Amino acid sequence: MITRILSGASFGVMAAWVGIMGLASAEPALGVVDEPPAITVLVANYSQASPAVLAAAEREAGRILGQAGLRTSWLECSVGPSGVSLGDPCQEAPAANGIRLRILPAPVLDKFQDSVFGFAVHPLLASVYYEFALRRAKRDDAEFELPIILGCVMSHELGHLLLGSNSHSDKGIMLPRWEVNQVRQLMMGTLLFTPDQARLIRLEAQTRTKSQRDTRTSISLTP
Ligand SMILES: [Zn+2]
Numbered sequence: 001m002i003t004r005i006l007s008g009a010s011f012g013v014m015a016a017w018v019g020i021m022g023l024a025s026a027e028p029a030l031g032v033v034d035e036p037p038a039i040t041v042l043v044a045n046y047s048q049a050s051p052a053v054l055a056a057a058e059r060e061a062g063r064i065l066g067q068a069g070l071r072t073s074w075l076e077c078s079v080g081p082s083g084v085s086l087g088d089p090c091q092e093a094p095a096a097n098g099i100r101l102r103i104l105p106a107p108v109l110d111k112f113q114d115s116v117f118g119f120a121v122h123p124l125l126a127s128v129y130y131e132f133a134l135r136r137a138k139r140d141d142a143e144f145e146l147p148i149i150l151g152c153v154m155s156h157e158l159g160h161l162l163l164g165s166n167s168h169s170d171k172g173i174m175l176p177r178w179e180v181n182q183v184r185q186l187m188m189g190t191l192l193f194t195p196d197q198a199r200l201i202r203l204e205a206q207t208r209t210k211s212q213r214d215t216r217t218s219i220s221l222t223p
Contacts, residue, residue, distance in 0.1 A: 040098045046102060061152070155173055159193060
C-alpha cells in the first residue's frame with residue numbers, strides 16, 4: 001500500500017535544479033523536452049525505524065541527491081506477512097528509473113566503515129542498516145542525529161547503484177569510511193557527492209529515464 005509520496009527536493013535544491021535544466025534547455029529543443037533527472041525509490045522498512053524517522057531520513061537523502069541535481073520520489077512499501085496489498089509498488093517490477101531500498105537491522109560491528117552502512121546490489125537494490133545509525137546517534141547522546149545519519153547512509157548506498165562499481169572516493173559522501181570529520185560534515189549537511197559524481201548521477205538517471213521512455217515509445221509505435 002502506498003502510504004506516502006514525498007519529493008526529496010527542497011525549494012533551494014529545486015531552484016538549483018531549475019538552473020541546471022535552464023542551461024540544458026538552451027540547446028535546440030527540436031520539439032523534444034528531455035526528462036529531468038529523477039529516480040523513484042521504493043522503500044521497504046524491515047527495521048524499527050519509525051515513520052517519522054524514516055520520513056526525515058528520506059528528506060535528508062533527497063536533499064543530498066538534490067544537491068547533485070537529482071529529483072527523488074519516495075514510495076513506501078508494505079512489509080511483513082500481511083503486508084501484501086493491492087497497489088503496493090513493491091509487488092510490481094520497478095520502473096526503469098526505480099530503485100529498491102531496504103531498511104534492515106544491522107549486524108554487530110564496531111567500526112564506522114562501509115560494511116556497517118549497508119550494501120548495494122547493482123543496479124536496483126540498496127540496503128541500509130537502521131541500527132547502525134541508531135547506535136551511532138546514541139553513542140553521541142544525540143538522537144536527533146539519527147535521521148541525518150540514516151539519510152546519509154541511504155544516499156551513500158543509492159550512490160553505489162547510480163555510480164556503478166568501484167564508486168568509492170577519497171572525499172565526500174562516497175568515502176568508504178567516515179571519520180570524525182565526515183560525521184561533522186554530515187551534521188552540517190555538507191557531506192555531499194563531488195561535482196564529478198553529481199554529473200555521473202544525473203547522467204545515469206537520465207539514461208534510465210530515457211530507456212523507460214524509449215520502451216514506451218517503441219511499444220506505442222509497434223503495428
Ligand atoms: Zn560504500
